[in-house]
Amino acid sequence: MTAVSRPTPRPSPETSHFWEACQEGRFLLPKCADCGSHWFPPSGFCPECWSRNWEWEHASGLGLLHTFVIFRRQYHPAFEPPYAVGVVHLKEGPRMLSRIVTEDIDKLRVGMALKLTWDRSGDWMIPAFQVL
Numbered sequence: 589m590t591a592v593s594r595p596t597p598r599p600s601p602e603t604s605h606f607w608e609a610c611q612e613g614r615f616l617l618p619k620c621a622d623c624g625s626h627w628f629p630p631s632g633f634c635p636e637c638w639s640r641n642w643e644w645e646h647a648s649g650l651g652l653l654h655t656f657v658i659f660r661r662q663y664h665p666a667f668e669p670p671y672a673v674g675v676v677h678l679k680e681g682p683r684m685l686s687r688i689v690t691e692d693i694d695k696l697r698v699g700m701a702l703k704l705t706w707d708r709s710g711d712w713m714i715p716a717f718q719v720l
């Protein structure tokens with residue numbers, strides 16, 4: 589039986605720097621130099637004030653579980669159920685879709701404190717979140 593590979597990121601011009609940093613274990617978010625907003629996914633301008641005056645900033649890697657779903661059926665051969673996918677409300681403000689890593693998937697609750705971890709997929713380091 590042949591192992592099936594997980595899907596991997598397809599960086600765009602807007603996201604390539606984010607993914608390059610992930611490969612070095614750095615979690616970055618764009619931050620507007622005019623209004624101070626952070627956002628995700630990366631884009632060429634601030635979605636709050638439309639400024640193109642922004643830079644990358646190291647993010648805390650902390651957040652709260654905004655909502656989640658537990659997959660108990662296998663929808664992709666590379667993802668063995670059960671597993672959880674959630675929307676993480678990052679401390680800096682943006683929300684990010686992510687795999688949620690936990691020892692006891694049935695104890696996940698909305699509002700739980702989470703911290704960044706890394707999910708290795710082939711040669712990629714993918715941001716994921718684990719329960720604090």
Ligand SMILES: [Zn+2]
Pocket residue numbers: 620621622623624625634635636637638639
């Ligand atoms: Zn802005």
